[in-house]
Amino acid sequence: MTLDEQLAKTRVLPLYTATDLTYLPVVESLLIEHELPFIEVTFRSDLALAAIEKLSQSGKLIVGAGTVRTLEQAKAAVEKGARFIVSPALVPDVVEFCLAENIPVFPGTATPNDIQRAATYGFISCEIFPRGYLRGLAGNQSPQGSIL
Numbered sequence: 001m002t003l004d005e006q007l008a009k010t011r012v013l014p015l016y017t018a019t020d021l022t023y024l025p026v027v028e029s030l031l032i033e034h035e036l037p038f039i040e041v042t043f044r045s046d047l048a049l050a051a052i053e054k055l056s057q058s059g060k061l062i063v064g065a066g067t068v069r070t071l072e073q074a075k076a077a078v079e080k081g082a083r084f085i086v087s088p089a090l091v092p093d094v095v096e097f098c099l100a101e102n103i104p105v106f107p108g109t110a111t112p113n114d115i116q117r118a119a120t121y122g123f124i125s126c127e128i129f130p131r132g133y134l135r136g137l138a139g140n141q142s143p144q145g146s147i148l
Contacts, residue, residue, distance in 0.1 A: 003104045017044045018051035040066040056081025088129045
């Protein structure tokens with residue numbers, strides 16, 4: 001089963017913004033206990049790379065990097081153990097790196113033009129971002145989440 005298929009089956013992608021690395025063992029334990037094998041660690045703090053590395057060490061979780069806006073962030077995240085990348089926009093350097101390295105990548109899309117650009121790369125799923133703004137309250141409660 002591919003990572004995309006596993007994610008579709010799980011239907012939940014917990015996001016984590018690292019503010020204190022001492023919580024990571026508890027986060028990992030809770031996710032495993034509740035059969036949630038994925039976690040997306042966002043680049044919204046300076047602790048993102050350390051958190052990705054720590055959560056990847058046991059091999060019990062499928063760790064990805066989120067809010068990836070640059071090629072440097074994507075490369076560093078993969079080096080630290082990220083197995084997928086989520087970006088708030090379609091960043092060509094990030095997408096091309098991930099495709100070349102066979103790393104699943106989910107670019108953010110906000111408009112039909114963004115979706116068309118993603119389709120030219122062969123994407124069949126994208127992140128809708130910013131989700132709340134574009135889909136309203138009903139969209140935030142959608143069972144499909146923010147993956148289109």
